[in-house]
Amino acid sequence: MKKSRVAASAVRSKSAAPKPNPRWGREEETEIFAKNVRLFRQGKISDDDFRRFRLQHGAYGSRLRMDYSMVRIKVPGGEITPEQLEKIASLSEAFSIGSAHVSTRQNIQLHWVQLEDVSEVMRGLVEVGLTTREACGNTVRNVMCSHFAGVCPSEAFDATPYAKAIARFLLRNPMCQNLPRKFKINFSCCDSHGLVRVADIGLVPTVKKPSSSSYTTTTTETSDETSRGFKIYLGGGLGAASFIGHLLEDFTPEDRLLATCMATIRLFDRHGNRENMARNRMRYLVHEMGWERFQKMVLKERSIVEMTTSYSTEQLFDVKSHEDTRQLPKASGRMTTMTKLPMLNVKVTKDSLGFERWLHTNAVQQKQEGYFTAFITLGAGDITASQLRVLASAIRDYSAEGVARNTPQQNFALRYVRETDLPNLYEKLASAGLANPGALTIASAVGCSGTTSCNLAITNSHRLAKEVQRKFLELGLDIDDSLRDATIKISGCPNSCGQHEIATIGFFGGATRMNNTMTPTYTMLFGGSAGEAGELGKAVMRVPAKRVIDTTLKIIELYKNERAAAAVAAAGGGGGDEDHHHETLHQWIIRLIKGQGSGSIKNLEGMKAALAQVIQLPSSPQQDPDAYRDYGSDSNFTAKTARGECAA
Amino acid sequence: MRSLTTTTTAATARKKKEAKVPDEDFKLPIVCDADTLRSLIRRKKSVRVVDVRKAEDYQREHIPTAVSLPLARVLENDQPEKIVTLLEELGISDSTPVVVYDDTFGALAARVAWTFQYVGHDNTALLEMTFKQWKELGLETEKQQHTFSRARHLLNIKKEIYVDASYVEAAAKSKPSTLLVDSRERLNYLTEHIPGARNIPYTMVGSEDSILRNAEELKRLIENRGIANDAEIITYCGSVGTLSGLTYYALKLAGFKNVKLYPKSFKEWKALGKPKEEFKEATYWDLSAE
The missing domain is CATH 3.40.250.10 (Rhodanese-like domain)
Known part of the structure; x- marks a missing residue:
């Protein structure tokens, strides 16, 4: 409609000029895809060849139905424009289920797309500059970047242009077209945000002062006297067996970033295991070879890369072209760490105004004075087409940078929102059901797609995450500051797409025979964390699916009791020298893992004993069949899986 | 505005403009674009515009010269003979071009158009847009309710559809x-x-x-x-x-x-x-x- 387009552009002019769109997609690839689907249907391409091709182009087979695909849209750095969101809305209505799904690696996924329609989805994406190319398969997957990059008060500099430049360099690059296995690169903004220790390559922006030997990741402004670089971690990753990445060297200057990445990928390509699909991620290579040997090889390979890479190849890594040259609000330089949340001084309760509660749990101050980043809480990453359109409009109306970022917590972040605009933004989001509180709290549970669409899933982790969120918001746990830094993340199988190993309380799905009945269960893990000091969670015990919510609530109750007891002890002067009555749930759980509990629960064994009752199912499955079933199912549970497609 | 006729080549689009279409026995394409309909209405040719929204929506406002035939009435009269009677009551004869519209992304209009074609009124088209879109483009509407003198229409069931x-x-x-x-x-x-x-x-x-x-x-x-x-x-x-x-x-x-x-x-x-x-x-x- 001509008229409505005019109206839309009038609104757009309110915010900054649109960000230049890097155009990741290519139209000819959509035509090739359509052609290959036809040839495959005619039996002229083998199953194996077609699968490899399909995955290379970002279409993953759906649960037990290979005639449907999950189309994974790469969003490099998580940065997405309103036009792109609107296009995804239309495509989801036309070819998918009318909702889109934000993944834990900043992709946006469209589920249950008929294989024959995938090329049409791709065609629409190309129109707005997006691609699905190399979103699956043995390739370099979406390059992640902290959603706080550029606005984080603790960052050395904005890593976003580097993330996009490396994504651009590696996309369609012949060196990445047939790796032993998938390859993941994550950029953070600072030492606490981002998933740098659980990636094949994790990068933390850092600056170095030449006059001294000290490096810092916490300088806000870089002057001419400092030089940019990264702390690079290699060989981390989550999966059936997870590893934490190793630091390559104290400081990798920015001009060696490309060579370091190329060297790492080349080594993986040459030495990675191409036989055993279960152990062919680079982290296994690093583990088997030993870090010191791998580290030496990378440094040596890097020298070779630097000696042999042509000038024109180097020019393809173009950070400058990805810099945002628009006039955005500048950082004052006064803030050096992220303001401790919550930002409201008023006491927020369950009965507080919706806006106050939302502000309390969904907004943080940026380093740019007067500007905030506001989060949109989704349920396990799901958003309807009409909500996507409202989000697009909210970006145009309220974000000075005119784009949004999606987050590994499966939410959206709207940045550069003026403080004075926050109430209006809230109203707009609320009109579309997008103003749920709890985005930056324990209530924002992460859940992979699980049995809703994935071949590998054993349980419906997706629905469980939504149920956890619903229950926690209902109970008002989002406004409890002692729970704020805790996280809950749920995967439907051991493969960690739900990132359960970096959660305070993580769960991965399985099947257990209980009282002679096959039952969906979750293995519960404690004490995982992200960031530069990230650690993997420790498995504690198995919990039936229908007992997960009660179990987490029981853990919170136990924590509260212990904290109250510590407070009494402290008041009585017998509480020792530690501030246990001030510690958060996350801190308490970490202490238990170390066996340093000071109250009635000393360690994980004590925790298990305290939870023994709550995980019990009614003894007779006949009396309460529902307790033995999974969420979203009215029939008895069976563990049904098919071949995974992560590895092509 | 994009033209939406059965033939979409540039050549036919040009020809269409030159021909300045409407005539008594003008044969409508499957989808009728707004300009063609407006031109048919303006020239007072015997086009019958059929509004299949609810009666109260029609009463509020509709496309000029439109008659009201809510989908529910078509479904209530689910027999070919009765449909022909409805056509006759709306003043639609065998040769009258008919353009149907709704406000439900074309689905209700499609069901009514199909019904007309099933009983033998082949010259039926869907308006390319919904009433809401018509309004958004600022095109003409009116409140006046129309009745036309009863026409004669044959029953000629097109059983193959x-x-x-x-x-x-x-x-x-x-x-x-x-x-x-x-x-x-x-x-x-x-x-x-x-x-x-x-x-x-x-x-x-x-x-x-x-x-x-x-x-x-x-x-x-x-x-x-x-x-x-x-x-x-x-x-x-x-x-x-x-x-x-x-x-x-x-x-x-x-x-x-x-x-x-x-x-x-x-x-x-x-x-x-x-x-x-x-x-x-x-x-x-x-x-x-x-």
Whole structure:
């Protein structure tokens, strides 16, 4: 409609000029895809060849139905424009289920797309500059970047242009077209945000002062006297067996970033295991070879890369072209760490105004004075087409940078929102059901797609995450500051797409025979964390699916009791020298893992004993069949899986 | 505004402009664009514009010269003879060009247009846009209610565009070349459908500014699915043949000649206890953010 387009552009002019769109997609690839689907249907391409091709182009087979695909849209750095969101809305209505799904690696996924329609989805994406190319398969997957990059008060500099430049360099690059296995690169903004220790390559922006030997990741402004670089971690990753990445060297200057990445990928390509699909991620290579040997090889390979890479190849890594040259609000330089949340001084309760509660749990101050980043809480990453359109409009109306970022917590972040605009933004989001509180709290549970669409899933982790969120918001746990830094993340199988190993309380799905009945269960893990000091969670015990919510609530109750007891002890002067009555749930759980509990629960064994009752199912499955079933199912549970497609 | 006629080449588009169309026996394309309709209305040619929204919506405002025929009345009079009577009461004779519109992305209009064609009124077209879009473009509307003197219309049933449950069942059993198309949304289709049916959701055939994509695009979408041009295609949806009516016209527009509608659709099929194909191995409903 001509008229409505005019109206839309009038609104757009309110915010900054649109960000230049890097155009990741290519139209000819959509035509090739359509052609290959036809040839495959005619039996002229083998199953194996077609699968490899399909995955290379970002279409993953759906649960037990290979005639449907999950189309994974790469969003490099998580940065997405309103036009792109609107296009995804239309495509989801036309070819998918009318909702889109934000993944834990900043992709946006469209589920249950008929294989024959995938090329049409791709065609629409190309129109707005997006691609699905190399979103699956043995390739370099979406390059992640902290959603706080550029606005984080603790960052050395904005890593976003580097993330996009490396994504651009590696996309369609012949060196990445047939790796032993998938390859993941994550950029953070600072030492606490981002998933740098659980990636094949994790990068933390850092600056170095030449006059001294000290490096810092916490300088806000870089002057001419400092030089940019990264702390690079290699060989981390989550999966059936997870590893934490190793630091390559104290400081990798920015001009060696490309060579370091190329060297790492080349080594993986040459030495990675191409036989055993279960152990062919680079982290296994690093583990088997030993870090010191791998580290030496990378440094040596890097020298070779630097000696042999042509000038024109180097020019393809173009950070400058990805810099945002628009006039955005500048950082004052006064803030050096992220303001401790919550930002409201008023006491927020369950009965507080919706806006106050939302502000309390969904907004943080940026380093740019007067500007905030506001989060949109989704349920396990799901958003309807009409909500996507409202989000697009909210970006145009309220974000000075005119784009949004999606987050590994499966939410959206709207940045550069003026403080004075926050109430209006809230109203707009609320009109579309997008103003749920709890985005930056324990209530924002992460859940992979699980049995809703994935071949590998054993349980419906997706629905469980939504149920956890619903229950926690209902109970008002989002406004409890002692729970704020805790996280809950749920995967439907051991493969960690739900990132359960970096959660305070993580769960991965399985099947257990209980009282002679096959039952969906979750293995519960404690004490995982992200960031530069990230650690993997420790498995504690198995919990039936229908007992997960009660179990987490029981853990919170136990924590509260212990904290109250510590407070009494402290008041009585017998509480020792530690501030246990001030510690958060996350801190308490970490202490238990170390066996340093000071109250009635000393360690994980004590925790298990305290939870023994709550995980019990009614003894007779006949009396309460529902307790033995999974969420979203009215029939008895069976563990049904098919071949995974992560590895092509 | 994009022209949406059966033939979309630049040459025919130019020719159309020069010809300045309307005449008494003007033969409408499957989808009538707004300019053609406006020109027909302006020249007071005997075009009959049929508004199938609720009566009160019509009374509030409608396209000039339009008559009101809510879908419900068509469904209540579900016999060919009665439909012909309705046509006659609206002053539609055998040669009157008829343009139908709604405010439900074309689905209600499609069901009514199909009904007219079924009883022998071939010269029926869908307006390319909904009433809301017509308004948004600032095009003419009026409040005046119209009645026309009764016309004569023959009953000439076009049985090749209609099928019932037994036809569907027989075709599914013994005619592998026949293609059943389920027009409901993806999740409804995955849950249960007529065995062998394929899914072309109604959401797929429209575009942002028109009730149907252009012919070329529709052709490509359907060709992607490897459907042969001469295949017999039966469309159905959930209850009364509205969504499948729209898909029916999408297929016609894409150039498929042998398209049929099963207007009683899946509602009747289930009520008759006919077999269904179900898919229970995945919990896909939990992906919806609704």
